[in-house]
Amino acid sequence: MEAExxxxxxxxxxxxxxxxxxxxxxxxxxxxxxxxxxxxxxRSLAIIFKRYAKAKLSRNCVDYDDLLVHLATLLLRPDIGDTLRKRFEYVLIDEFQDTNRLQFEIIKLLKPDGRGVMVVGDDAQAIYSFRAATVENIRGLPPQR
Incomplete structure (x- = not known):
């Protein structure tokens, strides 16, 4: 109990x-x-997070969340980001109400002006708040003409 x-x-x-x-x-x-x-x-959590990151690195592993972080990092690099942006003319995102801020940043990095992005979502069906999903992303989309 004391350790808890x-x-x-x-x-x-x-x-x-x-x-x-x-x-x-x-x-x-x-x-x-x-x-x-x-x-x-x-302070304890900061140490735990650092140790977890170090353990993954030493084992050459990533978790699901790391995949998203690494994709966002790659999209920020001009050489790789430009290549990926040119490769995908259209991006369709289903269940958009269940995207989180990091996923939304990835979308904005992939399609900065919003052209070629189509999303489908229903804010009444948001179920991934445990993964930091927010329906506010729907309101953050640039308007299309």
């Missing part, structure tokens, strides 16, 4: 880490906005 008070349960730590990546927020911002009860564990 010094560090958060692994389920909460994993959820916090996943949320921070998918919401494209810092640990402090994630704790403040969604996990205020874990704020006292901020």
């Amino acid at each position: 008070r010094r560090s958060p349960h692994r389920t909460y730590a994993a959820t916090c880490c996943r949320t921070a990546k998918n919401a494209n927020l810092s640990l402090k911002a994630t704790l403040s906005s969604q996990f205020s009860g874990l704020m006292r564990h901020r």
